[in-house]
Amino acid sequence: MKLKITKEWLEKRAAQDDKAEVTAGGTTLYELARDANTLRHTPFEQEQLASAFGWLIRSRRLEMRVAIDSLARRARVDVFEIEEIENNVHFVPEPRVVQGLANVLKLPAQKLMQLAGLMSPTNSSFTDDVVLFAARAKRVDELTKEQHDVLRELVKYLAEQP
């Protein structure tokens, strides 16, 4: 593609535009990234990633004995958003929500972003590995030893990812 933008034209526009803010798009950058990432996974993989993400948040919260409303307050997010993350595999949280939860639950934020479908995985086997974790994860009201082991393994796995 050949651009015809000249120095003279730029100088002319610069004089006219002053401090004009030029921005466009019926979508945000985060939505674009999310949509692009969505295309990288099959619907099954997306559900498995979201399921693992929701399970991880819930299990880590139970492990740390933090109630939803307390977590919401500390992470500065809505209770509704945590409930959706934990229970709805089709819910896509905003990055600030994931960052807030990562801070309070002491989990790697970037890996949580990948689980939440907000960033593309840096490891090609990440999705497959998480699907295996998701298969072993069961929703419980109190962590059993088995589920605690899965949680430990998943947290360790995430921490070791590049």
Added chain:
Amino acid sequence: MQGLMLIKNAGVYCQIPSQKGLGMVYIIFLESAPWNVPSIVKEPIYRHVGSTLLAAAIDVSEQCEFKGRIGLHALPQADSYYSNRCNMTDLGPDAKKSNLRYFEMTAQQAKQFRS
């Protein structure tokens, strides 16, 4: 990276009555990097990144034989820029795009902008 633009040059058509149905370039997304936005930083590293990207979209439109026709949904802070500085045609809020105003540039308006 100092700015980012995503465009679509196939399957998008003009809405202005005088050029309705003709091909154009649609700007899906256009944004300057935060460090180049005067409302965010006092001293931007680069100025007029957005205008330059807009000109690039017009160039692409011309190369696609769309004669510079482009369309976009403006974010509210840029409405006056597209309307007053670029003289684009304002087709009003679009309910399908969060009520962002849809602007379109005719071949003549593109010629003026690039002159």
